[in-house]
Amino acid sequence: MELQLPPHEGDELCVVDMHTGGEPLRIIVSGYPEVKGGSVLSKRRYARDHLDHLRRLLMFEPRGHYDMYGALVVGSELPEAHLAVLFLHNEGYSTMCGHAVIALGRFAVDYGLVKDPQSPETQVNIHCPCGLVKAFVEYSDGKTGAVRFLSVPAFAFATDVAVAVEGFGEVTVDISYGGAFYAFVDARRFGLDVTKSRTRDLVDAATAVTKAVKSQLKLHHPTSDDLAFLYGTILTDGKEDHSSEPTANMCVFAEAQVDRSPTGSGVTARVALQYHKGLIGLNQTRTFQSGATGSRFTGKAVQETVCGDFKAVVVEVEGRAFYTGVSRFVQEPEDELKHGFLLK
Numbered sequence: 001m002e003l004q005l006p007p008h009e010g011d012e013l014c015v016v017d018m019h020t021g022g023e024p025l026r027i028i029v030s031g032y033p034e035v036k037g038g039s040v041l042s043k044r045r046y047a048r049d050h051l052d053h054l055r056r057l058l059m060f061e062p063r064g065h066y067d068m069y070g071a072l073v074v075g076s077e078l079p080e081a082h083l084a085v086l087f088l089h090n091e092g093y094s095t096m097c098g099h100a101v102i103a104l105g106r107f108a109v110d111y112g113l114v115k116d117p118q119s120p121e122t123q124v125n126i127h128c129p130c131g132l133v134k135a136f137v138e139y140s141d142g143k144t145g146a147v148r149f150l151s152v153p154a155f156a157f158a159t160d161v162a163v164a165v166e167g168f169g170e171v172t173v174d175i176s177y178g179g180a181f182y183a184f185v186d187a188r189r190f191g192l193d194v195t196k197s198r199t200r201d202l203v204d205a206a207t208a209v210t211k212a213v214k215s216q217l218k219l220h221h222p223t224s225d226d227l228a229f230l231y232g233t234i235l236t237d238g239k240e241d242h243s244s245e246p247t248a249n250m251c252v253f254a255e256a257q258v259d260r261s262p263t264g265s266g267v268t269a270r271v272a273l274q275y276h277k278g279l280i281g282l283n284q285t286r287t288f289q290s291g292a293t294g295s296r297f298t299g300k301a302v303q304e305t306v307c308g309d310f311k312a313v314v315v316e317v318e319g320r321a322f323y324t325g326v327s328r329f330v331q332e333p334e335d336e337l338k339h340g341f342l343l344k
């Protein structure tokens with residue numbers, strides 16, 4: 001039987017839902033008004049200033065949940081881009097999202113955003129707010145598979161910085177950029193284990209670090225002030241030296257939102273940090289495991305480059321994404337909760 005909604009007013013919002021390493025991605029396919037702006041960064045500002053009710057509608061309950069993540073496909077000003085994307089989360093709009101790029105790579109090939117897909121791999125150029133990200137999607141017999149991507153130049157911003165963290169005293173953090181800025185701290189500093197401790201305890205510690213860094217350090221990005229903010233804190237198991245064993249981390253970003261995946265932009269930033277510290281060399285692959293679900297990405301630095309005055313690296317991250325469904329969302333005018341709500 002074909003499922004139909006009873007007669008209703010207003011536009012429908014149609015989405016394709018996927019997950020990458022357990023982290024949801026709600027890809028908005030239709031129903032959004034035009035997102036105005038001459039660049040992806042200005043479209044991000046426009047969506048924040050004029051269309052935020054739609055982010056809340058699709059990310060918040062009852063259609064989403066506290067940790068929902070979204071991608072809105074928009075046009076790019078770059079001729080080489082197959083698509084541009086805005087990233088949506090519980091607090092606003094991110095500048096980079098690796099788990100989304102992995103899912104969007106498959107989506108772009110499967111939904112015909114890329115003409116003439118090639119085997120064994122199809123390149124999909126995804127224009128993210130942080131810049132152009134090149135994804136390479138496994139493709140054979142008409143089916144898409146694993147995705148690897150080359151991110152924007154990643155760099156260590158500051159290492160071994162002492163910040164005063166409420167409830168924990170002085171904590172030493174590293175700050176690194178992988179399309180978004182993260183603070184990195186070994187979870188053992190808080191008596192925690194990223195794979196075994198209660199999620200709530202990890203979130204509390206990471207959130208306290210984020211708060212401290214935001215209030216005590218000024219971040220700077222060479223290409224745009226829109227990129228110069230701390231996106232979150234990543235707690236690690238401290239296994240930074242090169243090894244064939246996986247290393248685990250837990251990313252807490254936006255408004256205490258927990259990434260179920262190993263965090264593509266976090267892996268990018270962490271690889272840049274390890275490279276900066278001389279702990280890994282070019283093309284030395286490391287496996288990164290999500291403290292939340294155990295899902296894995298691999299990451300390696302593949303090329304030295306620069307970003308303004310920072311010595312930087314291009315990092316390649318690889319992972320897998322899967323489809324979970326498609327939905328058509330509506331709002332009924334009489335629904336008192338039609339604008340969405342969040343439970344912490």
Ligand SMILES: O=C(O)[C@H]1NCC[C@@H]1O
Nearest residue numbers: 096097098099263264265
């Ligand atoms: O994989 C990533 O990079 C993203 N996942 C959620 C938080 C980050 O944006």
